[in-house]
Amino acid sequence: MTGSAATALPESSEAAPHWPAPFATRPVNATITVPGSKSLTNRFLVLAALADGPSRLRAPLHSRDSALMIQALRQLGATITEVPGDGAFGPDLEISPLSHEATPSQARIDCGLAGTVMRFVPPIAALRHGSSVFDGDPHARNRPMGTIIEALRALGVAVAGEDGETPASLPFTVEGTGEVRGGHLVIDASASSQFVSALLLVGARFTEGLRLEHVGKPVPSLDHINMTVTALREVGVSVDDSVPNHWVVAPGPIRGFDQRIEQDLSNAGPFLAAALASGGTVRIPGWPVGTTQVGDQWRSILADMGADVSLADGVLTVTGGPEIKSGDFDETSELAPTVAALCALASGPSRLTGIGHLRGHETDRLAALVTEINRLGGDAEETSDGLVIRPAKLHAGVVHSYADHRMATAGAILGLAVEGVQVQDIATTAKTMPDFPRLWADMLAQGQSADNGAEGSDVGPQH
Numbered sequence: 035m036t037g038s039a040a041t042a043l044p045e046s047s048e049a050a051p052h053w054p055a056p057f058a059t060r061p062v063n064a065t066i067t068v069p070g071s072k073s074l075t076n077r078f079l080v081l082a083a084l085a086d087g088p089s090r091l092r093a094p095l096h097s098r099d100s101a102l103m104i105q106a107l108r109q110l111g112a113t114i115t116e117v118p119g120d121g122a123f124g125p126d127l128e129i130s131p132l133s134h135e136a137t138p139s140q141a142r143i144d145c146g147l148a149g150t151v152m153r154f155v156p157p158i159a160a161l162r163h164g165s166s167v168f169d170g171d172p173h174a175r176n177r178p179m180g181t182i183i184e185a186l187r188a189l190g191v192a193v194a195g196e197d198g199e200t201p202a203s204l205p206f207t208v209e210g211t212g213e214v215r216g217g218h219l220v221i222d223a224s225a226s227s228q229f230v231s232a233l234l235l236v237g238a239r240f241t242e243g244l245r246l247e248h249v250g251k252p253v254p255s256l257d258h259i260n261m262t263v264t265a266l267r268e269v270g271v272s273v274d275d276s277v278p279n280h281w282v283v284a285p286g287p288i289r290g291f292d293q294r295i296e297q298d299l300s301n302a303g304p305f306l307a308a309a310l311a312s313g314g315t316v317r318i319p320g321w322p323v324g325t326t327q328v329g330d331q332w333r334s335i336l337a338d339m340g341a342d343v344s345l346a347d348g349v350l351t352v353t354g355g356p357e358i359k360s361g362d363f364d365e366t367s368e369l370a371p372t373v374a375a376l377c378a379l380a381s382g383p384s385r386l387t388g389i390g391h392l393r394g395h396e397t398d399r400l401a402a403l404v405t406e407i408n409r410l411g412g413d414a415e416e417t418s419d420g421l422v423i424r425p426a427k428l429h430a431g432v433v434h435s436y437a438d439h440r441m442a443t444a445g446a447i448l449g450l451a452v453e454g455v456q457v458q459d460i461a462t463t464a465k466t467m468p469d470f471p472r473l474w475a476d477m478l479a480q481g482q483s484a485d486n487g488a489e490g491s492d493v494g495p496q497h
């Protein structure tokens with residue numbers, strides 16, 4: 035016993051036994067359903083809290099990041115209740131929007147390591163009367179926050195650090211006065227698309243709406259901004275994004291809604307990657323048509339890596355070939371750790387570009403991927419905006435996850451192809467997929483029990 039019960043970090047389990055990543059002794063052959071999208075769940079939670087009436091989220095994600103968002107919005111005055119639903123991974127959510135009467139004069143917001151909470155919630159805190167103190171996991175204090183803090187200050191909202199100075203990162207306190215005038219705002223969102231999404235999500239609730247302009251190096255993860263704009267339009271907000279790097283959000287109400295959350299296509303990635311790493315087949319039923327999720331890119335990325343990829347009747351089927359083809363992969367955003375793991379198993383050299391901002395993700399992902407791939411005997415190198423990964427024979431070893439769910443799942447992919455890989459702190463996958471270890475084991479068990487080429491039984495949630 036360390037007596038450190040106060041720490042609520044699932045990734046604090048440095049001392050927990052390493053997870054022996056299952057080695058694929060034969061090609062996987064499985065059908066998998068994954069839990070709901072983190073990005074969609076947390077966006078619609080925010081929109082429901084800001085809406086003019088009650089909302090319902092069907093089949094939302096239940097994970098650490100969504101729990102932190104729920105807790106934060108409750109602190110600011112939203113009522114969020116679990117109700118039975120037909121989602122396979124947990125209840126639906128009913129949300130009554132923020133009611134300022136019932137909130138504490140000082141709200142305390144734990145952001146954990148969730149980018150969506152630390153970026154999306156401070157502008158909402160500006161709309162209430164009272165102060166809101168934001169902090170998070172130790173590493174959360176390293177994640178870029180300056181842009182959102184400066185944006186709030188430019189909008190006339192007081193934000194102070196622990197020492198009373200202007201902070202550039204967590205922790206900080208937002209002093210809400212009950213309204214924000216809005217209008218024209220210039221930011222540099224080159225460190226994260228979440229700065230843009232955060233301001234767009236709340237812009238309709240500013241008295242004058244928002245005319246947001248980005249100036250600086252390119253904004254990364256543009257798919258996530260498109261997701262925000264699409265979600266806003268779905269709930270009746272008028273957004274003009276016709277001019278690159280400019281977004282105009284008209285002031286007005288956000289409609290209460292009833293929204294089903296798509297499964298998380300980024301988190302489908304490691305399972306699809308298993309088809310390539312083992313030369314087997316993975317099927318994902320319910321693949322959404324016309325999605326805004328960046329994970330839809332798996333269809334082209336995995337085909338470029340030599341897999342046979344087909345989407346028929348809503349089922350995405352990926353079959354790995356005899357080798358994983360190397361290639362050049364640009365702007366893979368949050369898919370990059372999974373892509374990098376596959377590149378470490380590929381037959382030639384690969385280049386990942388347009389992902390310099392991953393240095394500000396859950397951990398410095400470029401450094402972490404290089405260190406962990408090379409620890410297993412690989413040949414990876416950082417560039418200014420990405421990675422170069424050359425073929426090398428990998429060996430057994432411990433993959434460190436740095437409290438990063440996608441580093442942990444990258445370790446699992448490597449372990450399928452390399453015998454004797456262990457993953458330190460697999461529990462950190464709870465950030466977005468608490469069921470990961472069981473789903474992974476089920477995927478392999480299904481492959482083992484099925485005859486070659488036979489349809490695997492459906493792997494999904496435990497009922």
Ligand SMILES: O=C(O)C1=C[C@@H](OP(=O)(O)O)[C@@H](O)[C@H](O)C1
Nearest residue numbers: 073226227228231254255258368
């Ligand atoms: O808005 C979102 O839901 C996200 C935006 C992206 O952030 P960055 O722009 O910082 O990459 C992505 O990587 C993150 O996982 C989720």
Ligand SMILES: C=C(OP(=O)(O)O)C(=O)O
Nearest residue numbers: 147148149150368395396
């Ligand atoms: C970057 C990620 O998360 P966050 O929402 O915390 O930024 C991620 O999930 O890959």
